[in-house]
Amino acid sequence: MNTKQRILIIGGVAGGASCAARTRRQSESAEIIIFDRGSFVSFANCGLPYYVGDVITDEKKLLVANTQLFKQRFNIEVRLENEVLEIDRDAREISVKDLNSGQVYRERYDALVLAPGASPVRPPLPGIDLPGIFALRTIPDSRRIRNWIVERQVKQAVIVGGGFIGLEMAENLVKRGIAVTLLEMLPQVMPPLDPEMVTPVHDRLTANGVKLRLGDGVTGFEQTSEGTLIVSTKSGEKHPADLVILGIGVRPETKLAKDAGLEIGDRGGIRVNEQMRTNDEHIWAVGDAVEVRDWITKEWMLMPLAGPANRQGRVAADAICGRDTTFRGVQGTTVCGVFGLIIATTGASEKTLKRVGMAYEKVYLHPGHHVGYYPGAKPINMKLLFSPQDGCILGAQAVGEEGVEKRMDVIAMALQNRATVFDLEEAELCYAPQFGAAKDPVNLAGMVAANVLRGDAPIIHWDKLAEDEALLLDVREIGEFEAGHVEGALNIPLTQLRDRVHELPKDQKIAVYCQVGQRAYYATRALRLQGFDAHNLTGGFKTYKAVQ
Structure with a gap:
């Protein structure tokens, strides 16, 4: 890009900051300005639960970059506490309010990038705005929570929502000596996973003292005469709390885009193409505010993750600078640690x-x-x-x-x-x-x-076992079988199977299981080679216990 373009970026965290830095690496002549209504640019919001939990003790460690670094290293101007109020697509200008002075001014752009992120969901429940109820999205949020814990000497907390923030906050509050109740309206925590896979997560939370309430949504909040909170749920339970953390999820920040007439998708995010361009040829959008394609299903979806946001910022920067580039979609690769x-x-x-x-x-x-x-x-x-x-x-x-x-x-x-x-x-x-x-x-x-x-080792799934009417064969040792087994199972240990194979019918399907699946695989192969219709129950007795 040889001509001097004016590139304005709204939002300075993952997607916006990545886009700005990448653009500078493609062009020395472009004028690049980041606008953010917050007090920080390019901070690590994924680290906020650990700052609340005192795992990270120095707030400065959360700052990936600051305004001085952007200016000195990249010659990028960052205007913090400057809120963009409006986009004039015809004039190719934005209206900005300096939140310190109150001044409203306008800026022209050749290319505009929207990276406003997403805001925490705060459902319109009774008492939702009472003191002591917090969401965690920014550094000021984490400061307020930390101060509340110290000033109010918090002893018990209620976390609403069992996703990433909910689990990470549960661990960090417990580490600070706070009793935690976690409420989740779904029958499981970590909704991206299948139910049977989170059984050990439920067990680990409970083992570490978290009071877990699943399938029970919140109906409202009340304040007691002592200034503490009561959280009510659909089941009629009332949970006392000195602190409430809302971890219900986030919603794309799309007001600017909607007001400007940009296309909004069915999932509520800004609709973009493979170059992260909106339906306006001069406006791009990246990060938590946009809809993306699922790599597997090809559906439009929302995926508020830092990795995709950073990649989208790079794609938008390359597209603005005339490079042939595409964002191929997301596959939802995530990880979470808890206890x-x-x-x-x-x-x-x-x-x-x-x-x-x-x-x-x-x-x-x-x-x-x-x-x-x-x-x-x-x-x-x-x-x-x-x-x-x-x-x-x-x-x-x-x-x-x-x-x-x-x-x-x-x-x-x-x-x-x-x-x-x-x-x-x-x-x-x-x-x-x-x-x-x-x-x-x-x-x-x-x-x-x-x-x-x-076809070497056909399988049967535990949740389909009743439909097969198969003979259930447990090939674990006798002691393992006696310690716990599936009702109705016949026990022939693998070590005895070849000598006792005559006890099994050849005219009936046989569902074989062991503890985790390996011995059952050996048994399945041996039986199939002798003409039996044997199938391995995938995952063994351990998976059986998880799916119950």
Whole structure:
């Protein structure tokens, strides 16, 4: 870009800041100005729960950049506490209010980038604006919460919502010695995951003292004579609190775009094309305010994540500077840590695939994060979703204490490249005893799925077992069986199976299970080679307990 363009950017956090810096790297002549109504630019809002929890003790650590850095390093002007009021598309001007002086002025643009982000959802419930009820989105929000905790000597808190913010805040408040009640209107926390995958998350929250109330939405808030709060729910329960955190979700900031007549999608975000351009050829939009395409389902969706926002900022900058570029969509790769448990996902969930009517198959496995003979091996609960036609990876979820995010990152990259479960079989990954295994959990996931597609080890799912009318065969050892088993199961340990195979019928389907699936796989292969209609119950008894 050789001509001197005037590029104005509204919003200076992930998408906006990334767009500004990338634009400067493409053009030394462009005039670039960022406008933000807040007091900070380019701050790490993902770190705010940990600042509230005193894990991060220095607020300055949350500041990725400041106005001086933008000016000195990039020659980009940042105007904080300057709120953009209006976009005049015909004149190609914006109207801006300096929140300190009250002055309203206008600025001309050649290219305008909207990166206003999203705002926390505050439903119109009775008492929602009472003192002591907070959302967490900005550094000032975190300051107010920290001050409230100290000044009010908070002893008990209620968190509304079991998503990322809800879980992270639960952990951080508990670490500060505060009793926490977590309310979630859905029957599970972490809605992006399938229900059976969050069972260990529920258990971990409860084990750490969090009072978990699922399937119970909030109906209102009251203030007591002592100044504390009462949170009422649909079930009729009333939960006392010195502090309430709203973690219900966020809503795209689209007022400027709507008022300017820009197209808004069905999901409520700004509609953009693959170059992040709106229906106005001079206006782009990035970040939490826009709708994006789901990489798997191709649906329009909202995905308020920092990674996609930064990538969108780069794409918009390249497009403005005349480069051939596209944003291909999102696959929803996320990770969350709570009380030592790591929860990660990428691609579509089973819930989503059912909703859109896409054909899929699934397998469960529970491998160790490294070899069992090396001390400290921790199990990873994994679920892999794939196409039954060609084995193309559709999604994955995992929960465990170690190595979860590493495996999810590998599968996310495979999914991005439209790889199959057969590719996961062949993936060559790092191995030393303290890091993994010769057959990494990623390899094992591919092998289990590939065995299904090849017909080597057909599977049955626990939630479909009643429909099959199969003989249920438990191949664990007798002691394991006696410690807990599925009602009606026949116990023949794998170590005895070949000597007792005559006890099994050849004219009936046999559903085989063990603890996690490996021994059942061995048994299934042995039985099928002898002419039995054997199927492995994927994930074993461990998955059975999760789906109950």
